[in-house]
Amino acid sequence: MKKILSTLLIFAGLMTSCDSLLDIDPEFTQDAENFFNTEEDFERALIGAYDLMQTAYLQIFIGEIASDNSIAGGESVTDTQGLHEIDNMAHGGVNAELRDVMRFNYTGIARVNYIFEFQDKLDFSGKEQLLAQAHFLRAYYYFTLVTYFGDMPLIVDQRISLSEIARSERTPKEDIYAQIERDLAVAIEVLPWIQPEVGRITKGASMALLGKVLLYQNKFTEAASVLDDLISNNQAGYGLFEDFSRLFYVVNENVNEDVFTIQYSGQQGGDYGCFVCLQGNLAVGFHGIRQYNGPLYGDGNSYNLPTQNLYDAFSPGDIRRDATILDIEAFIASQPNPSAISYAQGAGGHTGYYNNKYIKRLDERGLPDDDLTSPLNYRAIRYADVLLMAAEAFARTGNDGRARTELNKVRERAGMNAINSSGQVLLDDILKERRLELSGEGYRFFDLVRTGKAAETIQGFQEGKHELFPIPQVEIDLAGGNWNQNPGY
Known part of the structure; x- marks a missing residue:
């Protein structure tokens, strides 16, 4: 396909x-x-x-x-x-x-x-x-x-x-949201669960986006209903990809976890004069390690660098930490020839960490200039996000049991213990889990804003x-x- x-x-x-x-x-x-x-x-x-x-x-x-x-x-x-x-x-x-x-x-x-x-x-x-x-x-x-x-x-x-x-x-934004809901209702009604051509929008993608749109409007009952329907009547075979540590590799694109994915290609060149003209994922090269010379990774521009605060938010045993955040010094020290590996720090800031989900790897580069031509797709909504959105919607509507069920599916895949909390503590646990599961993917700011936690956090x-x-x-x-x-x- x-x-x-x-x-x-x-x-x-x-x-x-x-x-x-x-x-x-x-x-x-x-x-x-x-x-x-x-x-x-x-x-x-x-x-x-x-x-x-x-x-x-x-x-x-x-x-x-x-x-x-x-x-x-x-x-x-x-x-x-x-x-x-x-x-x-x-x-x-x-x-x-x-x-x-x-x-x-x-x-x-x-x-x-x-x-x-x-x-x-x-x-x-x-x-x-x-x-x-x-x-x-x-x-x-x-x-x-x-x-x-x-x-x-x-x-x-x-x-x-x-x-x-x-x-x-x-x-008024309320009218815009109403139009968004009308458009998605049509898409859900008409589109199939599986398209014959990879990358085309499906019924499941439409349901997932509608659930997100409703959640952003605090329409929690409606969001719970849509997301429950998506999870319970899942005819597309959505699930959690078994190996989180390799989920964000090109070889594992368009797998069962991909609900709504934006496709990229490394087969067309590009230049800095027109970013909108690119067919590759610009973020990947821009996240790369500046002037890096060593194994596994390609060099890049050292943008969007994870913070110490994010790194410390993970438990040491959480497999998602290293899959999400590259600790460059720890990585170099673990190699058989650390003295032969070099990189530079950008003057725009340096934390020692890099976005390990969307980063340039040596065997995943596109055509020159390969800072601009990565074939790595962007997962706009993946199934783990669907489960966590559902967990939040259920928690906010008093269905703590179902909220824990969906939350713990995500935690189990990460090798983490089940959450048994309830009420406000459960909701806080779900929002924390969203950060751990989805960090590096572009959701965090909007989650903090819509939940009223931005002022105390940013x-x-x-x-x-x-x-x-x-x-x-x-x-x-x-x-x-x-x-x-x-x-x-």
Whole structure:
């Protein structure tokens, strides 16, 4: 089975992509009037809508660096300065990374809306399945926007441009969530449990995302129902991969634990001029060990470095610690020739630790420049996350027994003793387990915010301000006064 790769015609969105195409139409031959005339046109449009999911490297960066899990790192404090500002809770309306989050996700929405605008132009077998995938993609992009920025313009079923977004008022987040739920309901109703092509959205992925969306809104009863349905009626064979220590290796991609996975390829080159054009996972090379020369790992840029606080949160016997965090000095000391191994520390900060889930390994590199072309997929939602979300939803609705059942499945796989707590202690245990199980994957900041624990956990976090990120100032300027900045910025 082949993966969905994004060699596509870019025909809609907020920016022009610089993807290399093998078969490209003559310039200016495709427009709304002569497109969507064939099933192939719709398929190409859908692949274009999938493409923007590959910017998920920003989720891995920001979701960890904004929290207590990691520091920005890198070559210097002015190298990718926006990440250092987020690390220090000093970010404002001028931040390249946050602007990318907004623009990339609206680009994805624009491509989805382009499909829906012309959905009635042609009928063909399988169109309902295609549109259901598009519904999921729009839900995913809007969910990212609403969790980062809160109220945002909500535009559906029509093409959008920067100027149109700027002329639109910000829609209350409750209305955006309602649209997300409607889109996911369609996807759940129509999509199969298993797709014939790896990487396409499934019924299970749609249910998992809906459970997460409901959890983020504190709709715990509804979340428990959806996640219970996913676990109890699991027809896709989801489960916990047996060997956690090797789960985040390329050879173990698309296994039973993968519920919603964003696919990458190392077979297309890239450059630093256009990160959105990449088909490889940029985060992996950026997490690599700076100027490293030694076994197993490849060199990289030393970003998103785990903290001592995170390392110490693990029990020494928890197999997830070393699978999640590379202690570089301990690793070198354990090798037969430690004196022959060398690396450098970036001036952007050094903790002695590296993200061992999404890190460059010597036998997993893509085409040059291999800092940009890793084939390692991003697990946006894996089955362990489903179980922990369900555990939380059950605990918050008074079903402690079922909460412990789902929680202890995750702990058993990690070789840890069962939890027997109840009430608030059980809920705290579940949230702690989320950190241990999912650290390094981009969820931590948003978990702390939605559970009200960010101010007590993140240094410099200000209540009433940092729950949301600032709207990029340039977008406010383009909106001509239609948008107010988020509180505190």
